[in-house]
Amino acid sequence: MADHSNEVLAPTPGERLANFFKRKDVARTTVLFFLWTVLFIVLGLFFYPKWMPEIMSKEMKSAESIMIWFTVISAPIAGIVLAITTNAFMNMHRGDTPPEDGPAIRTHGPIVAIWTIGSLVFALVAIAWGLIEINSQAIAAASDAKSAITVEVTGSQWLWTFNYPAQGIETHDLNLPVGVPVIFDVKSADVNHSFWPVQLGVKVDANAQVTTVIHTTPTKIGAIDVKCAELCGLYHAYMETNGAVMSQADFNAWVVAQGGHTA
Amino acid sequence: MSTLDKVHTSSRPVPHPKRSLITRLHMGTGVVVGVLFAAIAYSLLKNSVLTYTDGVADPLSPHNNNIVLLGAMFAWSIGFMVGIGAFIGPWRWLIGKDLTDEEILYMAGDGQGTKRYFKYCTDHKVVGIQYLVGVMTLLGVGGTMAMMIRTNLARPGGHFVTATVYNSLVGLHGITMIIAMIIVATGPFGNYIMPIMIGAYDMAFPRLNALSWWVLFTAIPVLCSAWFLGGIPTGWTAYAPLSVQAGPGMNAFLATIIIFAVSTAVAGMNITTTVVAMRTKGMKWNRVPIFVIGSTISVALAIPAFPTFMVAMIMTSLDRTFNTGFFDANMGGSGWLYANLFWIMGHPEVYVILIPGVAALMEIAPVFVRKPLFSYNAAIMGFAGIAGLSILVWAHHMYIAGWAPSLNGAFMVTTEMISIPTGLLFLVLIGTMWRGKPWMKLPMLSVIAFIWDFLIGGITGIYLSDVPADGYLHGSMFVTAHFHFTLMGAALTGAIGGLAYWYPKMTGRMLNERAGYISFWFVQIGFNVVFFGMFMAGAEGQPRRVMDYAALYKNSNLISTMGAYSVGIGMIILLWAVIHSWRHGKVAPMNPWGAKTLEWTVPYPVPLTNFDELPVITSDPYGYGKGK
Numbered sequence: 001m002a003d004h005s006n007e008v009l010a011p012t013p014g015e016r017l018a019n020f021f022k023r024k025d026v027a028r029t030t031v032l033f034f035l036w037t038v039l040f041i042v043l044g045l046f047f048y049p050k051w052m053p054e055i056m057s058k059e060m061k062s063a064e065s066i067m068i069w070f071t072v073i074s075a076p077i078a079g080i081v082l083a084i085t086t087n088a089f090m091n092m093h094r095g096d097t098p099p100e101d102g103p104a105i106r107t108h109g110p111i112v113a114i115w116t117i118g119s120l121v122f123a124l125v126a127i128a129w130g131l132i133e134i135n136s137q138a139i140a141a142a143s144d145a146k147s148a149i150t151v152e153v154t155g156s157q158w159l160w161t162f163n164y165p166a167q168g169i170e171t172h173d174l175n176l177p178v179g180v181p182v183i184f185d186v187k188s189a190d191v192n193h194s195f196w197p198v199q200l201g202v203k204v205d206a207n208a209q210v211t212t213v214i215h216t217t218p219t220k221i222g223a224i225d226v227k228c229a230e231l232c233g234l235y236h237a238y239m240e241t242n243g244a245v246m247s248q249a250d251f252n253a254w255v256v257a258q259g260g261h262t263a
Numbered sequence: 264m265s266t267l268d269k270v271h272t273s274s275r276p277v278p279h280p281k282r283s284l285i286t287r288l289h290m291g292t293g294v295v296v297g298v299l300f301a302a303i304a305y306s307l308l309k310n311s312v313l314t315y316t317d318g319v320a321d322p323l324s325p326h327n328n329n330i331v332l333l334g335a336m337f338a339w340s341i342g343f344m345v346g347i348g349a350f351i352g353p354w355r356w357l358i359g360k361d362l363t364d365e366e367i368l369y370m371a372g373d374g375q376g377t378k379r380y381f382k383y384c385t386d387h388k389v390v391g392i393q394y395l396v397g398v399m400t401l402l403g404v405g406g407t408m409a410m411m412i413r414t415n416l417a418r419p420g421g422h423f424v425t426a427t428v429y430n431s432l433v434g435l436h437g438i439t440m441i442i443a444m445i446i447v448a449t450g451p452f453g454n455y456i457m458p459i460m461i462g463a464y465d466m467a468f469p470r471l472n473a474l475s476w477w478v479l480f481t482a483i484p485v486l487c488s489a490w491f492l493g494g495i496p497t498g499w500t501a502y503a504p505l506s507v508q509a510g511p512g513m514n515a516f517l518a519t520i521i522i523f524a525v526s527t528a529v530a531g532m533n534i535t536t537t538v539v540a541m542r543t544k545g546m547k548w549n550r551v552p553i554f555v556i557g558s559t560i561s562v563a564l565a566i567p568a569f570p571t572f573m574v575a576m577i578m579t580s581l582d583r584t585f586n587t588g589f590f591d592a593n594m595g596g597s598g599w600l601y602a603n604l605f606w607i608m609g610h611p612e613v614y615v616i617l618i619p620g621v622a623a624l625m626e627i628a629p630v631f632v633r634k635p636l637f638s639y640n641a642a643i644m645g646f647a648g649i650a651g652l653s654i655l656v657w658a659h660h661m662y663i664a665g666w667a668p669s670l671n672g673a674f675m676v677t678t679e680m681i682s683i684p685t686g687l688l689f690l691v692l693i694g695t696m697w698r699g700k701p702w703m704k705l706p707m708l709s710v711i712a713f714i715w716d717f718l719i720g721g722i723t724g725i726y727l728s729d730v731p732a733d734g735y736l737h738g739s740m741f742v743t744a745h746f747h748f749t750l751m752g753a754a755l756t757g758a759i760g761g762l763a764y765w766y767p768k769m770t771g772r773m774l775n776e777r778a779g780y781i782s783f784w785f786v787q788i789g790f791n792v793v794f795f796g797m798f799m800a801g802a803e804g805q806p807r808r809v810m811d812y813a814a815l816y817k818n819s820n821l822i823s824t825m826g827a828y829s830v831g832i833g834m835i836i837l838l839w840a841v842i843h844s845w846r847h848g849k850v851a852p853m854n855p856w857g858a859k860t861l862e863w864t865v866p867y868p869v870p871l872t873n874f875d876e877l878p879v880i881t882s883d884p885y886g887y888g889k890g891k
Contacts, residue, residue: 120683130729228806
């Protein structure tokens with residue numbers, strides 16, 4: 001009867017993997033990976049909704065979702081990078097002479113390949129997400145065009161002027177009816193400005209002699225801040241005005257009070 | 264000057280060509296001739312009217328004033344170069360002669376001690392030190408302006424400075440820091456260290472090397488003159504038509520960029536040629552230290568990028584002087600043309616800044632972890648991929664400009680693709696640290712800090728490059744925070760790591776460690792606090808470049824300002840450490856870190872021609888590690 005007790009069996013791939021995770025540095029890196037990943041997910045889910053203003057349009061919702069979910073999907077990558085870095089930091093060598101040499105790892109083909117393909121997939125997800133959003137916003141803008149109201153926005157140093165051609169009024173406050181698509185035709189009387197109704201999550205530059213266009217549909221009643229997002233000279237900081245998204249009835253009443261007419 | 268210097272200089276005869284003009288020229292004569300040229304140009308142009316309003320000569324128009332000022336500024340720059348002797352060589356060629364051997368040796372500054380730092384000196388080590396001092400000066404000035412900006416923004420309604428001064432601070436902080444950051448690694452280390460690293464006697468074109476530094480030097484007083492001409496209202500982007508409308512201070516900005524573009528073109532060409540042509544025997548491309556590769560890719564990327572900036576500035580100057588209307592829509596021009604020209608330079612430029620900083624850290628990591636650089640090829644692919652893609656992404660700065668909305672998707676694709684080569688840079692660094700025990704000296708700490716800072720900058724960049732999110736974030740403080748994480752958190756941290764690493768070779772002394780650590784933590788913690796506050800302000804909806812803000816943003820701004828003071832304190836400590844250690848630091852051994860690159864095989868002070876006999880290379884410099 002053959003004695004097998006001294007024979008060393010080659011470990012199966014499963015055992016090798018288990019042994020790999022039993023190594024002290026690997027185990028610690030794994031724990032750190034989960035800690036950092038969770039931290040980044042929490043940061044994304046917690047901070048952006050807390051910081052960002054009220055969501056008053058689909059575009060604003062889309063901007064906020066991108067910020068939150070891109071943080072969440074990049075969390076595992078940040079987790080790996082920071083886990084290895086933290087582990088190295090915790091292994092630090094101090095003193096006035098260099099430490100002993102570490103293992104001579106020149107490269108590791110599969111790791112480089114996995115990392116490259118992983119970041120390619122990550123980039124493709126981000127690209128696909130963005131392209132789908134751009135596309136759906138373009139389709140919505142086209143289908144809403146008939147029912148939309150038009151507001152002609154003029155930026156000048158340092159004042160916003162809003163002209164509602166269908167209603168026949170011109171104001172310095174931006175009031176909009178809720179649920180009605182709006183087309184902003186934006187231009188400048190002098191230098192470049194950038195028209196930014198903050199809570200609506202859209203923005204477009206105002207240029208002299210050309211009209212730039214941006215679409216949105218306010219989805220919620222509330223106050224909005226209109227700001228200039230392009231440095232336009234001395235009082236750029238003060239080039240802001242108020243506005244509101246209001247019910248159709250309130251909007252009509254406001255138009256009439258401004259001396260305009262409702263359709 | 265250390266005693267070591269004296270020992271060295273006494274060991275060989277000091278060249279002193281008799282009756283040569285070269286021996287009499289220096290920075291002082293340059294300033295005198297420069298001012299003289301400027302004065303002559305000023306009075307000539309002032310008295311000759313070149314502008315017309317409605318067909319009638321109009322000496323009082325702002326256009327005429329712009330001609331006078333621009334003329335005087337360029338005359339200063341040319342005059343200074345004449346006065347310091349930059350054109351003696353070309354003049355000799357013109358009359359069919361050349362400099363004598365003794366004159367060439369004299370121009371290399373051999374045996375002239377401290378004096379050579381103020382002369383048209385062709386020694387790459389002198390140029391490196393000149394760049395180092397220049398960079399630190401620019402960073403100090405730019406940092407002081409940042410402190411003033413944050414002080415004004417500490418509370419809403421702050422009026423620490425007036426609106427005119429505030430806008431000038433924003434613009435001049437921007438351009439000062441951009442100039443400083445472009446040269447922060449390739450200037451000092453690219454000139455001082457790199458030729459030794461590749462085993463060369465000097466740069467390929469030593470006289471052009473001196474030219475690049477002194478041309479840059481002439482841009483500094485021009486930039487400063489903006490303050491005395493009423494400041495600039497445009498920010499560093501100088502968008503037209505605001506820049507066309509702007510007052511006389513704008514001329515200083517335009518002239519600075521044009522002069523600076525000449526300097527970078529000369530320096531970039533010189534560094535590229537040196538690396539391609541002057542590597543020592545055996546230094547094949549796969550044995551070149553990664554810092555050299557990174558610097559070369561960076562300056563090679565700058566060669567096509569900066570001319571568009573120069574062109575944009577020349578066209579703005581023409582608009583402001585001869586009313587050409589390139590960028591004035593009312594005259595048939597287009598502000599979008601300016602924006603395109605600017606960002607065709609502007610996006611490659613951020614990688615021109617970033618790559619040498621990362622490359623310096625990749626040079627550092629193997630030395631302090633005592634492991635080979637992980638996947639040298641991935642590092643090169645990373646740099647090359649970034650450089651290649653970066654010339655195709657410029658219009659992500661223009662998603663909301665209204666210029667070509669249908670191109671937004673295309674530019675989003677190219678921009679997001681940059682995350683792939685960028686990911687490789689992370690892989691190289693974490694792969695190098697994996698299973699190592701990093702020797703936690705100051706250079707290695709910079710590697711750790713870089714990884715955190717660049718990760719934050721990278722992730723926030725991913726959503727800024729996605730068009731719908733940019734619709735909200737563009738032009739907000741969020742953008743400011745993002746690019747400070749990449750340019751300051753990543754590139755400047757890399758350069759400070761490089762300074763701590765190469766300081767012993769450049770000064771012969773060790774950088775004060777305790778001061779270095781204290782500075783490091785003040786700067787890194789403060790930096791993260793500043794821009795955490797700024798991410799918050801931006802997400803809340805605060806536009807950038809504003810001198811005042813609503814009460815809603817008061818917490819985030821206060822956080823930023825407190826962090827800024829911490830950065831300021833840290834930087835002052837670092838500055839003290841650099842100056843103090845230069846004279847009083849512990850004398851450095853030849854190879855304090857036990858590194859394997861060639862610069863550590865030469866003594867301090869480094870001999871004029873670096874090597875008595877050029878070394879022969881048989882492997883790359885990352886042969887650390889047990890086994891294999």
